[in-house]
Amino acid sequence: MQFFTDTHYNIVDKRKMGYILSGTLILLSIISLILHGGPKYNIDFTGGALIQLKFDKEVSIQDIRSAISSIGMNEAEIKHFGAPNEVAIRVGAEFDLETVSHNIEEAIRKAMPDNAFEEQRTEKVGPKVGHELIIDAFLAIFWSMILILFYIMWRFEFRFSIGAIVALVHDVTITIGLFSLLEIEISAPIIAAVLTIVGYSLNDTIVVYDRIRENLKSSSKRTGNITEIVNRSINETLSRTIMTSSTTLFVVIILYFFGGEVLRTFALALIIGIIIGTYSSIFIASPIVIDWKFKKA
Amino acid sequence: MKKNTTTRLAIILFVFAVAIYLLYPTISLSMMSEKELTEFQNSDPDSYNALKSKAISLGLDLQGGMHVVLEVDLKELLDKLAKNKNPEFVQALDEAVKETKGSDADLIATFNEKLKAKGMNIARYYGSSERREESEVLQYLYTQSEEAVTRSLEILRNRVDQFGVSEPTIQKQGSSRIIVELAGVTNPKRVRQLIGKTALLEFKLLKSPEVTSNVAIKINKFIASKITPGDTTASDKKEKKDSTSTALEELFSVNDSDSAVSGATAAGDTSKALFEENLFFQDPRDRSTLLVPADKENKFKRIISLPEVKKIIAEEAGNAEFLWGSKKVANGEYLQVYLVNKKQELSGEYIVDARPQNGSPNDPSSMGKFEVSLTFSDEGAKVFARVTGANIQKRLAIILDERVVLAPTLQAKITSGRARITGMDTFESAKDLSIVLKAGALPAPVRIIEERTVGPSLGHDSIIAGSYSALLGLIVVMLFMILYYKGSGFIADMALMLNIVFIMAVMASLGATLTLPGIAGIILTIGMAVDANVLIFERVREELRKGKTIRASLDQGYGKAFITILDANVTTFIAGLVLYTYGTGPIKGFAVTLMIGIAASMFTAIFVSRVIFNLFLDNTKVTKLSI
Numbered sequence: 001m002q003f004f005t006d007t008h009y010n011i012v013d014k015r016k017m018g019y020i021l022s023g024t025l026i027l028l029s030i031i032s033l034i035l036h037g038g039p040k041y042n043i044d045f046t047g048g049a050l051i052q053l054k055f056d057k058e059v060s061i062q063d064i065r066s067a068i069s070s071i072g073m074n075e076a077e078i079k080h081f082g083a084p085n086e087v088a089i090r091v092g093a094e095f096d097l098e099t100v101s102h103n104i105e106e107a108i109r110k111a112m113p114d115n116a117f118e119e120q121r122t123e124k125v126g127p128k129v130g131h132e133l134i135i136d137a138f139l140a141i142f143w144s145m146i147l148i149l150f151y152i153m154w155r156f157e158f159r160f161s162i163g164a165i166v167a168l169v170h171d172v173t174i175t176i177g178l179f180s181l182l183e184i185e186i187s188a189p190i191i192a193a194v195l196t197i198v199g200y201s202l203n204d205t206i207v208v209y210d211r212i213r214e215n216l217k218s219s220s221k222r223t224g225n226i227t228e229i230v231n232r233s234i235n236e237t238l239s240r241t242i243m244t245s246s247t248t249l250f251v252v253i254i255l256y257f258f259g260g261e262v263l264r265t266f267a268l269a270l271i272i273g274i275i276i277g278t279y280s281s282i283f284i285a286s287p288i289v290i291d292w293k294f295k296k297a
Numbered sequence: 298m299k300k301n302t303t304t305r306l307a308i309i310l311f312v313f314a315v316a317i318y319l320l321y322p323t324i325s326l327s328m329m330s331e332k333e334l335t336e337f338q339n340s341d342p343d344s345y346n347a348l349k350s351k352a353i354s355l356g357l358d359l360q361g362g363m364h365v366v367l368e369v370d371l372k373e374l375l376d377k378l379a380k381n382k383n384p385e386f387v388q389a390l391d392e393a394v395k396e397t398k399g400s401d402a403d404l405i406a407t408f409n410e411k412l413k414a415k416g417m418n419i420a421r422y423y424g425s426s427e428r429r430e431e432s433e434v435l436q437y438l439y440t441q442s443e444e445a446v447t448r449s450l451e452i453l454r455n456r457v458d459q460f461g462v463s464e465p466t467i468q469k470q471g472s473s474r475i476i477v478e479l480a481g482v483t484n485p486k487r488v489r490q491l492i493g494k495t496a497l498l499e500f501k502l503l504k505s506p507e508v509t510s511n512v513a514i515k516i517n518k519f520i521a522s523k524i525t526p527g528d529t530t531a532s533d534k535k536e537k538k539d540s541t542s543t544a545l546e547e548l549f550s551v552n553d554s555d556s557a558v559s560g561a562t563a564a565g566d567t568s569k570a571l572f573e574e575n576l577f578f579q580d581p582r583d584r585s586t587l588l589v590p591a592d593k594e595n596k597f598k599r600i601i602s603l604p605e606v607k608k609i610i611a612e613e614a615g616n617a618e619f620l621w622g623s624k625k626v627a628n629g630e631y632l633q634v635y636l637v638n639k640k641q642e643l644s645g646e647y648i649v650d651a652r653p654q655n656g657s658p659n660d661p662s663s664m665g666k667f668e669v670s671l672t673f674s675d676e677g678a679k680v681f682a683r684v685t686g687a688n689i690q691k692r693l694a695i696i697l698d699e700r701v702v703l704a705p706t707l708q709a710k711i712t713s714g715r716a717r718i719t720g721m722d723t724f725e726s727a728k729d730l731s732i733v734l735k736a737g738a739l740p741a742p743v744r745i746i747e748e749r750t751v752g753p754s755l756g757h758d759s760i761i762a763g764s765y766s767a768l769l770g771l772i773v774v775m776l777f778m779i780l781y782y783k784g785s786g787f788i789a790d791m792a793l794m795l796n797i798v799f800i801m802a803v804m805a806s807l808g809a810t811l812t813l814p815g816i817a818g819i820i821l822t823i824g825m826a827v828d829a830n831v832l833i834f835e836r837v838r839e840e841l842r843k844g845k846t847i848r849a850s851l852d853q854g855y856g857k858a859f860i861t862i863l864d865a866n867v868t869t870f871i872a873g874l875v876l877y878t879y880g881t882g883p884i885k886g887f888a889v890t891l892m893i894g895i896a897a898s899m900f901t902a903i904f905v906s907r908v909i910f911n912l913f914l915d916n917t918k919v920t921k922l923s924i
Contacts, residue, residue, distance in 0.1 A: 248824030260762030
């Protein structure tokens with residue numbers, strides 16, 4: 001069985017369409033981010049407490065809300081988590097970390113004496129810790145980009161690393177934009193997912209770059225122009241790109257459906273990232289190598 | 298070529314054998330049912346722990362447990378240390394706390410600024426005859442804050458046993474934080490109480506070497522009598538069963554009746570295994586100390602809590618008890634045990650100050666060594682004078698939370714309220730001791746700034762969901778590979794399975810922890826590991842299309858794809874490395890599996906799959922490559 005072998009799609013000539021599509025997506029992402037007031041951080045970053053409870057019977061969000069508003073937690077965010085008898089309650093960092101979960105549980109126990117529950121998970125993060133985590137996350141993304149930039153510069157050429165970094169910024173911006181559109185919270189694992197996307201998208205980009213480098217070498221006497229070489233390289237690696245992306249996508253989709261509630265958003269982030277990463281390595285990273293060259297010349 | 302293949306095959310088999318050896322503890326533990334596990338744990342806790350420490354450990358998110366980050370409460374510390382407090386002090390401190398809240402700003406420095414703005418000198422509150430300058434006072438405050446962290450760390454380490462957790466983690470993070478991780482502990486209240494409890498520093502008299510010797514000999518005789526077969530009658534056995542169960546309860550402070558019952562049956566069934574020779578012996582250099590091999594700790598605990606042994610202690614040593622030393626000796630292979638009077642001679646509250654210093658050059662015994670100088674309060678000085686006067690040449694054990702830190706010999710009657718503990722080999726050990734000695738006088742104010750608990754049922758669900766999707770993902774990918782690349786796909790599948798074995802083996806050998814994001818990392822690796830083989834196979838297909846021979850196509854395919862695979866994997870590895878550096882907890886776990894996965898897949902997808910191809914080519918006449 002073989003797909004996408006010996007293809008001759010003229011991707012490079014249509015790269016303007018790619019640029020327009022990506023430009024639009026990035027613009028939409030930025031608009032969405034502005035409208036939502038920046039990315040939505042979870043308690044890992046903002047500080048606060050998250051308490052996940054599993055009740056014996058189904059429980060309504062309204063009941064929980066009225067139970068804990070009696071102790072002054074009107075602002076709490078209450079959601080069902082996975083099942084109708086499980087809820088996640090989130091409160092801000094203004095409450096005392098050491099007693100917050102105890103107070104919430106007491107209030108609910110009082111309000112619903114006939115519906116017993118058990119504590120599934122509690123997370124309490126002080127505001128200072130969250131603040132540091134934001135700094136660390138940005139440093140992580142920053143340093144990985146710098147290091148990768150230098151690696152590609154060393155292994156390839158400068159314009160290649162520009163293409164790779166533009167593609168990366170593209171991937172990260174659109175992924176975070178989509179998160180804000182879908183109202184997914186940025187948590188510490190989501191940062192890990194974003195960095196994995198960075199690595200993954202690069203993986204794809206480098207495979208194409210490698211082929212461009214190889215084809216450039218073999219056509220040393222400028223038999224083909226760079227546009228033709230880039231287009232040929234994309235086509236030659238297309239079969240691999242699609243094969244790898246689909247296997248990886250498969251496992252991540254499985255993770256999304258069967259990996260459990262805790263990993264669900266993490267898997268979703270990866271699904272979005274893999275699709276965007278694959279697209280960008282074909283339509284953004286490689287065409288930029290051509291256009292950068294033209295500008296210079 | 299053929300010889301080459303054999304060598305390579307040997308390398309693979311060797312690596313595989315090592316991997317299986319490393320995975321043996323993990324496999325054998327995971328094969329046991331829950332019931333078998335508890336039985337094993339109760340009958341032979343030491344070898345259970347040994348096996349467990351070599352197996353891949355599950356993160357708190359998978360087995361349930363608590364993760365707590367503590368931070369020294371600088372405000373409270375500043376408040377406690379200050380003398381001559383006035384309204385300006387209170388105001389400045391409040392303002393400084395408000396200003397530094399939620400940021401990285403330095404509270405001590407900000408506080409100093411605020412005081413200056415109010416026309417106050419920080420030395421007014423913290424100065425002494427030795428420190429008058431502002432810089433000296435600030436230095437003193439920074440040192441105090443650091444010592445508070447170290448002290449809390451020591452106190453927590455000391456208490457960890459009480460949690461009954463198999464592998465607790467207590468580590469310092471940065472300059473003012475402590476991370477405590479307790480697997481399987483689901484009662485946050487109890488942990489909070491233990492963490493928050495003020496440290497108990499006591500001084501008790503050590504029994505003389507002769508008494509300790511006698512007790513040791515008698516206990517050994519008792520053990521020997523139990524080993525001799527035929528003297529355990531049924532009633533005897535029953536009696537022992539009951540007593541051991543209560544003793545266990547005391548020791549591990551097990552509260553729920555379930556584990557107490559299982560402990561009782563296990564103890565009854567294995568009473569023979571409990572008694573063995575050479576369970577302990579006297580330290581030849583210090584005959585008041587018994588040494589117990591570290592892996593026999595639990596056995597020894599049980600033995601000394603038997604009523605027969607308690608009777609021996611009471612007869613030979615009076616109102617005395619065995620206490621553990623706070624540190625392991627001889628490369629961590631032995632634990633120290635001391636026989637001490639139950640009566641407390643002096644408590645830590647009487648200590649005003651303790652500081653490390655160099656040994657006096659005038660005293661030949663302390664020259665070149667280090668010591669701790671102690672200052673007692675006025676009342677403490679009186680008590681100390683009485684204790685030292687009555688017990689010259691006896692040894693006084695310094696006990697922190699029921700563990701003996703040190704047992705120096707009392708040289709003379711000390712009436713001045715100032716004492717020296719001499720003879721330490723390094724300045725560090727003197728410093729550590731001085732920090733511990735201040736535990737009674739200055740409780741370290743620590744506060745919980747982060748706390749995460751995962752209930753055991755959620756953890757259990759996560760393991761099932763995680764492994765289920767990993768298995769499903771693996772099967773789908775493997776089928777896909779066979780469908781697309783036929784025979785070659787099968788070879789890639791073999792490499793993939795080996796890859797997973799290697800990832801697990803490396804994790805076991807590094808003592809890495811498997812977390813939920815870690816499982817996600819492995820699942821992602823499954824998807825990405827086949828990438829190398831996809832790259833190779835696509836290249837081989839290209840070469841075959843050009844009309845090259847099978848062997849030439851394989852050579853070219855592997856050769857050309859290698860560069861690509863290397864570049865692609867190095868960049869992903871860089872991302873993993875950065876994640877590892879900046880990430881905490883679960884993110885670190887994800888990064889570790891990702892990096893191990895990349896390294897392992899380089900080996901399996903390139904080296905192993907090639908050897909399998911060669912094996913086929915060498916041994917059969919292949920006319921058409923199934924790819």
